[in-house]
Amino acid sequence: MTEAAATLSQEDYILFEQTKRKHRYKQFIKGMLFLLPSIVLFSVFLFYPLLRTIYLSFFLTDASGAPTVFIGWDNFVTLFQSSIFQQSIKSTFLFVLYTVPLTIVVSLFLAIIANEKLRGIGFFRTIFSSGMGISVAAASVFWLYLFHPTIGFLNIILDTFRLEKISWLTDPSWALIAISVTTIWMNIGFTFLILLGGLQSMDKYLYESADVDGAGYFYKLRRITIPMLSPTLFFVVTVTIINAFQTFGQVDILTQGGPQNATNFIVYSIYREAFTNYQFGSASAQAIILFIIILIMTIIQFKLGERKVHYQ
Amino acid sequence: MRIPLGRKIVTYFLLSTAALLVFMPTLMAVVMSFMTNQDIMTGSFPSAFSLDNYRRAFEQFSLMHYVINSLFVSIIIMIGQLVLSSLAAYAFVFLEFKGRDFLFYLFIATMMVPFEASIIPNFHTIRDLGWIDQYTGLTVPFFAMAFGTFLLRQNFKQIPKELREASQIAGMGEVKFYLTVVLPVAKTSLITLGVYGFLTSWNMYLWPLLATTNDSVRTVQIGLRQLQSQEQMNDWGMIMSGAVIVIIPTLILLFLGQKKLQRGLTEGALK
Amino acid sequence: MSYIELTDITKSYHAGKNILEKINFTIEKGEFFVLVGPSGSGKSTLLRMIAGLENVTDGILKMNQKIVNHLPPKDRNLSMVFQNYALYPHLSVEQNILFGLQAKKVSKKEQKKRLKETAEMMGLSDFLDRKPRQLSGGQRQRVALARAVVSEAPLCLMDEPLSNLDAKLRAQMRVEIRRLQKQLGLTLIYVTHDQVEAMTMGDRIMVLNDGEIQQVGKPITLYNEPANLFVASFIGSPKMNIGKAEVKNTSCFLINNTLSFPVGPILQEALKEHKDIVVGIRPEHIQPTTHHEATHSLEVVNVEQLGNETTLAFDVDGELWTAKWPGQWDIMAGHQLKVYISEEHLSFFDAQTKQLVRPASFNSQEEVQAI
Numbered sequence: 001m002t003e004a005a006a007t008l009s010q011e012d013y014i015l016f017e018q019t020k021r022k023h024r025y026k027q028f029i030k031g032m033l034f035l036l037p038s039i040v041l042f043s044v045f046l047f048y049p050l051l052r053t054i055y056l057s058f059f060l061t062d063a064s065g066a067p068t069v070f071i072g073w074d075n076f077v078t079l080f081q082s083s084i085f086q087q088s089i090k091s092t093f094l095f096v097l098y099t100v101p102l103t104i105v106v107s108l109f110l111a112i113i114a115n116e117k118l119r120g121i122g123f124f125r126t127i128f129s130s131g132m133g134i135s136v137a138a139a140s141v142f143w144l145y146l147f148h149p150t151i152g153f154l155n156i157i158l159d160t161f162r163l164e165k166i167s168w169l170t171d172p173s174w175a176l177i178a179i180s181v182t183t184i185w186m187n188i189g190f191t192f193l194i195l196l197g198g199l200q201s202m203d204k205y206l207y208e209s210a211d212v213d214g215a216g217y218f219y220k221l222r223r224i225t226i227p228m229l230s231p232t233l234f235f236v237v238t239v240t241i242i243n244a245f246q247t248f249g250q251v252d253i254l255t256q257g258g259p260q261n262a263t264n265f266i267v268y269s270i271y272r273e274a275f276t277n278y279q280f281g282s283a284s285a286q287a288i289i290l291f292i293i294i295l296i297m298t299i300i301q302f303k304l305g306e307r308k309v310h311y312q
Numbered sequence: 313m314r315i316p317l318g319r320k321i322v323t324y325f326l327l328s329t330a331a332l333l334v335f336m337p338t339l340m341a342v343v344m345s346f347m348t349n350q351d352i353m354t355g356s357f358p359s360a361f362s363l364d365n366y367r368r369a370f371e372q373f374s375l376m377h378y379v380i381n382s383l384f385v386s387i388i389i390m391i392g393q394l395v396l397s398s399l400a401a402y403a404f405v406f407l408e409f410k411g412r413d414f415l416f417y418l419f420i421a422t423m424m425v426p427f428e429a430s431i432i433p434n435f436h437t438i439r440d441l442g443w444i445d446q447y448t449g450l451t452v453p454f455f456a457m458a459f460g461t462f463l464l465r466q467n468f469k470q471i472p473k474e475l476r477e478a479s480q481i482a483g484m485g486e487v488k489f490y491l492t493v494v495l496p497v498a499k500t501s502l503i504t505l506g507v508y509g510f511l512t513s514w515n516m517y518l519w520p521l522l523a524t525t526n527d528s529v530r531t532v533q534i535g536l537r538q539l540q541s542q543e544q545m546n547d548w549g550m551i552m553s554g555a556v557i558v559i560i561p562t563l564i565l566l567f568l569g570q571k572k573l574q575r576g577l578t579e580g581a582l583k
Numbered sequence: 584m585s586y587i588e589l590t591d592i593t594k595s596y597h598a599g600k601n602i603l604e605k606i607n608f609t610i611e612k613g614e615f616f617v618l619v620g621p622s623g624s625g626k627s628t629l630l631r632m633i634a635g636l637e638n639v640t641d642g643i644l645k646m647n648q649k650i651v652n653h654l655p656p657k658d659r660n661l662s663m664v665f666q667n668y669a670l671y672p673h674l675s676v677e678q679n680i681l682f683g684l685q686a687k688k689v690s691k692k693e694q695k696k697r698l699k700e701t702a703e704m705m706g707l708s709d710f711l712d713r714k715p716r717q718l719s720g721g722q723r724q725r726v727a728l729a730r731a732v733v734s735e736a737p738l739c740l741m742d743e744p745l746s747n748l749d750a751k752l753r754a755q756m757r758v759e760i761r762r763l764q765k766q767l768g769l770t771l772i773y774v775t776h777d778q779v780e781a782m783t784m785g786d787r788i789m790v791l792n793d794g795e796i797q798q799v800g801k802p803i804t805l806y807n808e809p810a811n812l813f814v815a816s817f818i819g820s821p822k823m824n825i826g827k828a829e830v831k832n833t834s835c836f837l838i839n840n841t842l843s844f845p846v847g848p849i850l851q852e853a854l855k856e857h858k859d860i861v862v863g864i865r866p867e868h869i870q871p872t873t874h875h876e877a878t879h880s881l882e883v884v885n886v887e888q889l890g891n892e893t894t895l896a897f898d899v900d901g902e903l904w905t906a907k908w909p910g911q912w913d914i915m916a917g918h919q920l921k922v923y924i925s926e927e928h929l930s931f932f933d934a935q936t937k938q939l940v941r942p943a944s945f946n947s948q949e950e951v952q953a954i
Contacts, residue, residue, distance in 0.1 A: 012643075012650055019653035020638065027409040030486055034403035035415060037396045041456035044437065046422055049430030056432065065436050110334075113326050116315065126567055127331040129574075130338065133566035135515035137533040138555040141540055142337040145344070145548060151353055153340060188334065197574045217319070246428050249517040253537060267428045267518075274432050275522065284432055291429040298424040474669035477636050482683030482734075483657030496673040 050291070056284035063278040075285035085286070087261045088269045091176060095265055096244045098180040099187070103240050104233070106184065107191035112221070114192075115199045125196065131189025136249030143182040144169075144254055172262040175255050179263050182250050187243065191236050198232030199225070238301040242294055266290050338559070345553035352548045365549035366557075369539075374527060375554055378535035383561070385520075385531055386513040388451040393509045394502055397460030402490050404461070405468040406476055422458045428518065435522050449523045450531070454513065460505050463576060467501040468494060504576030507569040511562050532558050585609035586770055587633070587738070592642035594628055594794075602628050603794045605642070610772065612737075615764050617785030618774045621817070625794040627742055630774045634740050635659050646738070657687075661738040662731035666746055668723050670715040677702075677711040680729045701733040704763075721752045728760070732767065739764075741773045745780065757784055778818050782806070790814050808942040812861065812932050815939075821866045821894065824904040827934070828860040838862050839900035842879050844926045850941070859934035866894070868928035868943075869906035877921035886914050895920070 032039075057075055059067035079085045110128045114121060131139075146153045147168035155165045168178040206228070210220050226233075248267045251257060257264035257272060264272070266286060274283035315323075345365050347358045369375045404416055434453060443449030471494065479489050495502065517533050524530040530538075539554050566573070587610040594603040603625045610616045618626040631637040633644065635656035644652050651659055662683075670679050680701060684694050702708045705725045715723055724744065731739050744760070745753045761784050764771045775781055781788045782802045790797040790805065790813070797817075798810040809815035809823075816822045826838040830846065837843050846854075854860055869881075884903070885896035893912040897904045897920075906922065914920060931940040 012652075016653050023655075024410070027407060028411070031403045031407040031409035031412060034399045034407065034486075038400045038419075038456040038461065039415070041396070041452070042418075042422055045434055045453040045456070046425055046430060049433035049437070050425050052433035052436075053430055065432065110330055113323055113330065116323050118315070118320065118323060118327075121327075124327045124331050126570060127335050129566065129570055130335065130563060132573075133511065133562035134338065134559050135533050135562065136517045137515075137536040138341075138558045139337070141536060141551055141555045142341045144540065145341070145552070146337060151548070185334075185337065193570070193574045194577060197577070242426070246426055248428065249533075252517075252521070253540060270428065270431070271518070275435075280432055287429040287432060290426060294426045294429070295424050472667055472669060474665040474667055475671060477634075477656075478663065478665065478669040478730075479682070479686065480636065481634065481656045481661065481663050482686040484686040488686070493671055493673075497671070499673075 053284045053287050053291075056281055057288050059281045061278075061280040065278075065280045067281070071281070075282050076289075079282065079285055079289075084261055084264070085269070088264045088266055091262060092245065092265045094176060095180060095183075095247065095263075096241060098177070099183045099244050100237065100240050102180075103184050103187045103191055104237060107188050107195055107236070108233070110188065110192050111195035111199055112225070114196060129189045129193045129196075131186055132193060133189070134186065136186065137253065139182060139186045140250050140253035143178070143185070143250075147178050147254070169255050170259050172260045175259055175262045179247075179250050179254060182254065183244070183247060186250070187240060191240060194236050194239075195229070195232060198229050202228050234304060235301070238297055242297050245290065245293055245297075266293075341552045341555055344549060345556045347549055349547060349549045365553035368547075368550050369553045369557070373535075373539055373550070373554070375532070375535065375557060377527065378530060378532040379557060381529050382514055382532040385447060385450045385529070386510045388447065389454050389513040390506050390509040392451060392455035393457045393460050394506055396455050397457050397464050397505065398495065398498075398502065399490075400461045401464035401468050402486075402494060404465050405471075406473075406489075406494070407486070419458045419461055422456075431518065431522065438523055443523070445524055445526055445528050447529055450520060450529060453519070454516075457509070460509065463505055464498065464501060467498050471497055500572065501576060504569070504572045507565055507573055508576065511565060514562050586612040586614075586647065587772075588643070588645040589633075590643040590645070592629070592632065592639060592644060594625070594632060594637065594640045601640075601794060603632075606796060608789060608796065608799055610770060612770055613768050615761065615771045615773065615784060615786040617781040617788045618772065618791060619778055619781035619785075619788055619817075620776065620791035620797075622776055623793075624791045626774045626776075626791045629791070630740055630742055630772060633772060634661065634663055659738075660736050661740060662734040662736040664727045664731050664739070664741040664744045666743040668715075668727040668744075668747075670723060670726055672715055674714075675711065676707060676713050676715070676718070676726050679715065679726055680707075680711075680733050683730060683734050697733050697735070701729045704732065705729045720748050721756065724748060724752075724756060728763065732763065738770045738772070741771065743775055744773075745775070746777070753780075760784065779820065782818065790817060792817075808939065809863075809930070810939050812863070812937040815863050815930065815932070819865060821905040821907065823863040823865055823930075824869070824899075824902075825861055825863050826899060826902065826904075828862045828931070830854065830860075836860075839902060841881075841900045842924065844924075844929070847926075850926075850931075854931065854940065857933045857935075857940055860940065861932045861934045861937075863930040863932065864904075864924065864928055865943075866905045866907040868924065869895075869897075869904070870923045870925075871908055871912070872921050872923050875923035875925075878923050878925075880919050880921050883914055883916050883918050883920050885916055886912075 056065075056067060058070060058072055059075075060069040060071055061067050114125050114128055134142075145151075149155060149165065149167055149170070152168070154168065158165055166174055168174050202225070206224055207220060210224060215223070246267055247265050248271065251263050251265055251268045252271075255263045257268050267290065270283050270286045270290065273279045273286060277283075343358060344352055346361050346363070348360055348362055348364070351358050351360070400419070404412065404419075438444055438449040438453070441449070443452075475493060475497075476489060479493065484492075514531075515533065516531070520531045520534050521537070524534060527535075536551075536554050536558055540551050589606055589608055592603060592606040593601055595601045606629065618629060620626045628637060632639050635651070635654060635658075639652045643650055646659065671682065674682065677698065680698055681694050684697065689697075698711075702711060705728060707722070707725055707729055710718060710722060710726075715726065718726065724747075727744065731741075741760075745756055748756060757780060760771075760773075763769070773780075773784060782805075785802060787800060788802055788805055789799045792813050798805055798814045800808075805814060805818050809818060812825065816825065826842070828836050828838050829840070830836040831843070835843050835845050881897040881899065881904070883895055884898050887894040887896075888911065890911070892910065893908045893914070895906045895908065895912075895914065897906065927944045930943045932938065933940055
């Protein structure tokens with residue numbers, strides 16, 4: 001090796017630095033090009049609207065949605081004083097309370113019985129997951145019939161048992177329940193599929209070792225299945241909650257928020273305020289409240305979700 | 313392990329009962345769609361099998377038009393999502409550049425913004441762009457998709473990075489590597505995401521309701537709503553036949569892709 | 584001039600500790616050069632820097648007398664074989680082999696010709712339509728090699744290419760790679776953590792540990808004259824026995840408080856400047872007493888019969904030493920065994936610096952037999 005080879009000349013050094021910089025620059029441009037379509041669309045249809053919604057929530061608007069008068073927190077203050085909005089929030093939370101636990105329990109039950117290795121199990125799995133393929137509009141139409149006061153199937157059954165017919169969708173004390181039942185039925189398909197996936201990904205040696213120890217069916221269920229399934233369960237719970245807060249289609253078709261605002265859930269309330277009453281400022285304020293609720297749910301999911309990774 | 317006979321019987325019993333209950337509303341709708349309105353109104357068992365409801369749904373009510381609109385919209389959204397998600401996922405997995413982590417967190421952040429909370433400005437945007445009653449207005453807002461990006465990112469990460477290095481040594485560029493190696497290797501998850509995208513687009517409700525004011529591009533879901541609100545009380549057979557038409561494509565897709573979808577969703581969600 | 588020259592090559596991530604510290608060595612054209620070291624020693628990083636897959640933090644990398652620090656991999660005219668073979672799962676064997684040629688836009692006719700030659704050479708002609716997952720481990724390995732061969736690049740880099748194969752196949756592929764390299768006149772840089780691979784394949788070996796070069800040399804040199812304790816115990820299997828030496832008086836010293844040896848005047852001179860001395864002896868140099876007088880007696884704790892040879896384990900003041908005797912020996916564990924250990928088979932190291940003080944002083948002609 002010669003001495004000359006061992007020292008780096010000034011020009012070489014500059015050349016290296018230049019190529020390094022050029023390489024980094026090229027990588028950056030490439031990355032941005034790959035991400036650009038998504039970034040542009042997210043900006044236009046997600047980040048901008050979010051900021052705009054916040055902005056609008058401090059204004060009164062005209063019918064076309066242009067802000068007219070700045071009123072500070074007034075939209076929020078009015079909302080929280082309004083009995084209709086209080087009712088809306090109350091209905092929404094009640095709805096979440098009715099639907100989420102039941103959806104999970106029913107889906108979990110279905111997932112557990114559909115996880116047995118029996119002949120024809122694929123057929124049952126398909127049936128149980130069929131809800132995923134049924135749209136809100138179609139499902140609502142199905143239930144609209146079932147809840148029909150005279151020819152509806154549910155009232156026909158009540159009638160055959162000589163029970164009093166129920167005005168499912170027009171009685172304020174029943175409408176929320178009717179919507180909840182519809183929603184649970186619709187959501188079962190998705191939650192079932194996810195929970196079944198969770199069950200199937202479990203290590204079968206755990207069960208074999210438990211069998212060797214002589215554990216019974218319910219003991220295994222309680223001590224192995226449920227704890228091992230907890231990350232999946234947790235995910236499903238948060239997703240179901242978030243979905244419940246976003247409910248719209250069922251309400252639109254079955255009750256239009258009525259009777260007496262009993263099913264005027266928050267998204268429907270936003271829709272009505274904005275696109276029927278043209279109160280875009282007040283609707284935006286409601287949208288911000290919805291956003292905050294969902295944000296909290298998502299953060300909880302991420303925070304707790306991080307922990308679950310460790311024992312997977 | 314062999315399952316004891318007693319437990320087998322109990323399980324089959326539970327499975328059948330549950331299946332009947334779960335499938336009942338759908339089953340009834342299907343049966344009703346073939347019944348005469350006479351039978352439906354009197355609440356009797358079907359006395360005759362008739363395709364009359366379907367004929368009327370297609371003839372009096374432009375159901376076919378809605379179905380074609382929906383198909384078109386769903387396929388466009390599906391393709392848009394596949395392209396944008398796979399491009400973004402590629403950048404997050406195979407490219408190293410300044411600001412990548414920040415952008416990744418930005419993508420995560422988008423999952424916290426519910427679409428319902430931003431419909432008001434979105435509606436205004438579409439209106440100002442003249443995209444009301446246009447396919448663009450129904451499709452473009454849904455092309456960018458954080459969930460799809462994550463799902464594909466998970467999958468791309470399983471592609472050994474040596475494949476990229478081997479192609480670098482061979483002198484292959486990013487775009488060519490993305491097209492000729494990454495996409496074919498990740499075919500399965502692209503299909504999964506495609507099915508998922510199609511299902512959700514087909515079933516979309518709130519946005520098509522806002523973004524269409526007439527029949528020109530209206531989707532079948534909103535068509536069904538129209539049908540139901542116009543024909544309430546008297547033509548249940550036709551409404552049900554419309555609803556059955558609405559669910560057939562998605563049910564078929566679901567039955568074909570149930571296993572893949574299940575695995576794909578669990579992967580994207582839990583890892 | 585050397586074909587590849589590394590001068591003061593340094594690698595660090597995020598301004599932290601250096602992964603590689605001022606690496607200097609050269610590789611000649613047509614040489615089979617092995618980089619060996621335990622995992623985390625930086626050998627793969629070094630190889631990837633030569634390939635251009637990692638940036639050089641500092642130093643000069645030259646190929647063919649040209650500085651290539653800044654060149655992307657494709658402009659360095661080399662091929663690489665990866666540990667997991669990096670075969671494209673969706674492409675057939677033929678497409679995999681031709682992958683690089685297509686990217687480099689070699690003419691169709693030339694592609695066909697090279698594919699035919701390579702496939703014949705590697706015995707892959709019957710598998711060209713198969714997908715990688717339809718091949719056995721050995722066949723996949725061959726496809727990966729074929730990809731390197733077909734590129735006709737003069738330099739080939741291999742990163743642990745045999746570690747996914749079972750022992751029998753590995754031995755076979757060792758021979759094949761070696762033969763291929765000689766046949767094509769390739770310059771080959773081969774990374775492995777397996778010292779047997781390094782010894783059996785390399786023209787020259789570089790031992791790397793903790794980002795620093797321990798020794799560069801021919802396999803036999805590394806075996807007979809390890810530059811330090813690390814190389815001494817890393818090269819050779821079973822590994823070299825190591826013991827602490829204590830000079831008792833002017834005429835004798837003691838290893839591990841049990842084995843005593845006389846000290847000659849030359850040795851005495853050599854050892855004078857070193858305070859603590861560590862002694863190493865190869866297992867084959869603890870010998871039976873068939874041709875020699877017994878010098879020591881050791882307690883046997885374990886006997887392994889391998890058929891062609893017998894491995895014995897001794898307890899030398901709490902440390903386990905091994906001996907390797909050719910042939911079959913009927914020895915019971917627990918017995919005291921008379922052995923012959925010659926003072927001239929001992930290697931001496933400084934306990935503080937770990938560097939070699941004096942290699943075993945036997946005449947190497949006795950050991951390496953030239954024919």
